[in-house]
Amino acid sequence: MQTYFDNAATSFPKPEVVLEATIAFLQECGASPGRGAYDQANEASKTLESCRSILCELVNACTTNLVFTLNCTDALNLAIKGTALHHLHQNEPVHIVTTAMDHNSVLRVLHALAIDGVTHTIVPVDSITGLVDPADIRAAITPVTRLVAVAHGSNVTGVVQDIAGIGAICHEIPFLVDAAQTMGHQPIDMSEMGIDLLALPGHKGLLGPLGTGGLIMQPNMISIVEPIRFGGTGSASESPIQPTNFPDKYESGSHNMVGICGLLAATQWITSKGVDNLYQKEMSLCEQFIRELQDVPDVRIVGPQSTQDRCGVFSLVFRESPHAIAARLEEVAGIRCRAGLHCAPFAHRAMGTDQQGGTVRISFGPFHTSQDITNLVEAITHCAQPALV
Numbered sequence: 001m002q003t004y005f006d007n008a009a010t011s012f013p014k015p016e017v018v019l020e021a022t023i024a025f026l027q028e029c030g031a032s033p034g035r036g037a038y039d040q041a042n043e044a045s046k047t048l049e050s051c052r053s054i055l056c057e058l059v060n061a062c063t064t065n066l067v068f069t070l071n072c073t074d075a076l077n078l079a080i081k082g083t084a085l086h087h088l089h090q091n092e093p094v095h096i097v098t099t100a101m102d103h104n105s106v107l108r109v110l111h112a113l114a115i116d117g118v119t120h121t122i123v124p125v126d127s128i129t130g131l132v133d134p135a136d137i138r139a140a141i142t143p144v145t146r147l148v149a150v151a152h153g154s155n156v157t158g159v160v161q162d163i164a165g166i167g168a169i170c171h172e173i174p175f176l177v178d179a180a181q182t183m184g185h186q187p188i189d190m191s192e193m194g195i196d197l198l199a200l201p202g203h204k205g206l207l208g209p210l211g212t213g214g215l216i217m218q219p220n221m222i223s224i225v226e227p228i229r230f231g232g233t234g235s236a237s238e239s240p241i242q243p244t245n246f247p248d249k250y251e252s253g254s255h256n257m258v259g260i261c262g263l264l265a266a267t268q269w270i271t272s273k274g275v276d277n278l279y280q281k282e283m284s285l286c287e288q289f290i291r292e293l294q295d296v297p298d299v300r301i302v303g304p305q306s307t308q309d310r311c312g313v314f315s316l317v318f319r320e321s322p323h324a325i326a327a328r329l330e331e332v333a334g335i336r337c338r339a340g341l342h343c344a345p346f347a348h349r350a351m352g353t354d355q356q357g358g359t360v361r362i363s364f365g366p367f368h369t370s371q372d373i374t375n376l377v378e379a380i381t382h383c384a385q386p387a388l389v
Contacts, residue, residue, distance in 0.1 A: 003372055004336045008155050008181060008313045008363035010203045010210060014266065018208060021265035022258050032254045034234030044257055051264035052247075055206075056216060058267065058275070059198060060189040065217045067250040068260065072180045073105040075199035075215035076149075078250065079176045080109045082225035083147045084118050089226070093144040096120045099132045100346040101154045101161070106178065107346065125350050130159035130303045138169045147174050152188070153181035156347040156361070157303025158313030160186075167194020174221060180204060184270055185311055186279040196221050207270065207366070208263030211256050222246055229253070278366050282312045285364050285373055289314065292377040299384050302351050302359055312364035317353060318384055322360045325383055329360075333379035337362050 004012045025047075031040035033048045052066045069075040080096065087094045094113075098106050100122055110120040121140040125132045137148060148170050153160045160182065167175050176197040179188060183198075184205030190198055195218075202212025217225065227242060231252035236243045243249055270278065286307045293299060302315040318325045326339035341348050341358040348354040362376065 003334060003375065005362045005364070005368075005376065006336055006338050007204065007365035008342075008361060009338060011205065011207050011365050013367060014207050014209075014262070015269040017265040017269050018262040022209065022262040025258055025261040029257075032234075032257065035254070047257070047261055047264060048255060051260050051267065052214075054264065054267050054271065055200070055214060058188075058271065059183075059195075059216060060191050061198075061216050061218070062191065063219055065219060065222065065246060067215045067217065067247055068255055069213045069215055070211060070256075071203070071213040072178065072199050072201035073213075075213050076105045076176070076178060077109055078215050078228055079197045079199060079225060080106065080147065080149060081113065081228045083174060083176075084113055084116070085226040085228070086224050087146050088116060088118070092146075094118045095142050095145045096147045096149060097123060097137060097140045097145055098149045099123045099137075099151070099161075100125045100350040101130055101132065101156070101159065101344070102149065102151045102346070103155055103178065103180070104343040104345070105180075106149050106151070122346060127350060127352065129309065130154055130157045130347070130351060131309060132161055132166075134162055134165040134169050137166050141169075141173065145173055147176055149176040149178065151178040151180070153179075153185070153311040153313065154303070154344070154347060155181050155313060156342050156344045156359070157315050157351060158310045158363075159303050160309050160311055163195065164193045170194060170196075174224065181311055181313055184267075184275070184278075185282060187275050190216065190218065197225070202259065202263040202266075206263060207266040209259040212259040212263045215250075222249070225250075227252075273366070281366065282364055283307045285368055285370070286310065286312050286314075288370060288373050289362075289364075289377065292374065293380065296377065296381045296384060299380060302353055314362045315351070315353065315359035316362065316380070317356070317359055322356070322358050325360050328383040329379055332383055333375070335376060335379050 031044045033045035052064045084094045123136045123140050174196040177195045179200045183200040198216040202208035203210045229252045230242050233248040235248050298319050300317045304310040322339035329335035338361045
């Protein structure tokens with residue numbers, strides 16, 4: 001028997017409707033939106049806009065200002081680079097604030113922008129919980145800070161930051177939230193939380209196919225975020241200059257309509273279940289996992305020790321190498337999980353797990369059951385004690 005516990009990387013399994021939608025597009029439509037006036041192209045355009053709309057509705061974004069991207073990393077690149085370029089083109093200094101819990105999809109962009117003179121501050125976090133103090137974000141902001149970028153939920157420890165508290169601090173400074181581990185898992189309200197830019201993957205908590213994602217922008221951000229990709233948009237073809245209208249300003253090239261059809265079906269499935277209900281179920285599984293793991297010797301949860309301030313991502317420390325434990329979990333019990341540093345080196349450094357090669361990461365999805373959690377804890381108990389293997 002095999003059980004998948006790597007939903008922080010990508011969700012599996014997908015709802016059956018996702019498979020049905022992708023096959024239906026390939027069999028019945030197959031056209032590219034905006035690339036023709038015939039029925040199939042028009043149908044593709046309707047599907048594209050329906051997906052754009054439902055994703056915005058899911059997070060209470062007041063418009064359909066979503067840019068489709070390759071994934072969440074692509075969305076973060078657009079938000080960070082696009083904002084920096086806007087100010088650099090006006091010969092203005094650029095400083096960006098982020099945190100030690102953020103992913104390389106933020107950190108590497110910031111380091112790459114250093115060649116253009118962009119500076120950044122990485123705000124430290126609590127070494128026990130992984131939480132960042134909003135007051136420390138405030139202290140890091142300077143007169144030339146142009147963006148604050150924060151991961152909502154950590155892909156290492158599952159710690160969930162006080163996004164509303166940070167959003168209240170940012171005021172006129174654009175606030176970018178990386179929702180890679182929370183979109184589809186728990187309620188997000190861009191307006192209430194003060195979020196200006198929300199980067200999301202389509203293939204994780206939203207349960208869509210790989211190769212999908214998006215950046216949701218509050219209306220005032222469209223004049224600030226410059227495009228970073230140029231090309232054909234199916235519009236204004238007589239001009240070699242990139243269109244300035246939304247979304248063509250950002251969406252060059254043909255869309256991944258197979259993936260977007262699957263993402264639309266997946267988001268409709270999530271909406272039918274209710275994000276609040278899915279969140280409550282995940283928190284119940286988290287509470288069970290924490291409770292049952294307490295009695296297992298030589299295993300430690302890194303980060304939040306309760307369901308407060310967390311999502312369904314757990315980092316575990318054992319006496320042995322995380323890679324050895326992960327391999328043993330699969331060999332002995334069919335548990336599919338991920339070991340290592342999880343593309344977040346500063347997060348592991350902050351939590352004191354970098355020198356041992358990282359952690360064993362367990363991450364939950366909507367199809368897990370209470371019995372799956374009990375089986376998981378039994379497998380961890382067995383594999384944590386080499387003499388028993």
